[in-house]
Amino acid sequence: MARTNQPRRRALLDAAVDVLADHGARGLTFRAVDTAAAVPAGTASNYFPDRDTLLAQAGAHVHVRLAPAPAHMARLTDPAPTRDAVRTAMHDLFDRVTRDPAGYIALLELRLEGTRRPDVRAALTAAIDTSITDSIDFHVHGGYPGGRRTARALYLAMTGLIVEHLTLPETWHDTDPTRLVDDLVDLLVPDTDP
Structure with missing residues (x-):
């Protein structure tokens, strides 16, 4: 029961x-x-x-925990698909992860565990593949600048920034993370704003 x-x-x-x-x-x-x-x-x-089932289900659950609420996501999609809208979304992503660093650090732990445990790897692969596909499709079908290639590069760049910020923030002590997010968007997303 x-x-x-x-x-x-x-x-x-x-x-x-x-x-x-x-x-x-x-x-x-x-x-x-x-x-x-x-x-x-x-x-x-x-x-x-x-324990293996617990690990695998924690791997699937961590994405639910880190995802924006549907109502919040709807607010992010209201603006026109511009570079500034992408910038707002990337700041939102960074803020969500830094408000729940345990969620992302657990995800990193699970990724490492997935290199040794096929069931954990399968659960993570399914969840992350869905997340990546959904993010890229949202960018492309939403008409945001740069298309699929930009969305992929932005995903990888933000992932790297988040890992650096959560694991070794001292190495970036002289750089404001907000500015780094802005720089990534400016470098990767074409400026098609009027």
Whole structure:
């Protein structure tokens, strides 16, 4: 019965993401997830049959956690498809990730774990492939400047910026991240604004 309690499952997956960010994949145990979720001991093992399943589902869930709410996404799509609209969207992405650094750090942990565990790799590949495809299609079909090639380059550049900012921010101590986002957009997205 407990397995159908979706709010609790979501809370356990959020706790798993936080444990991954704080302790890495080796620290992800049922006990650690129960503690982080503030639930009775043994709860996580009632929802996930084994650790590999927990890892794979945490990998799928982290994208849900980092995604913008549909209402927020609708506000981002209201403006005309210009370079400035892309700039606003990239700042929004950067802000979302920096407000939930544990989510992105857990994603990095899961990526590393995916190099050793095929099931985690498969779950991450499916989630990330969908995310990349959706992002690029949104850019292209929305008529944003630069098309598919620009959308791909922007995705890779923002991913690199986020990794640098979350893992080694001291190396960029003399550069404002807001300015770096602006620079990436200016360099990669053609200026077709009137």
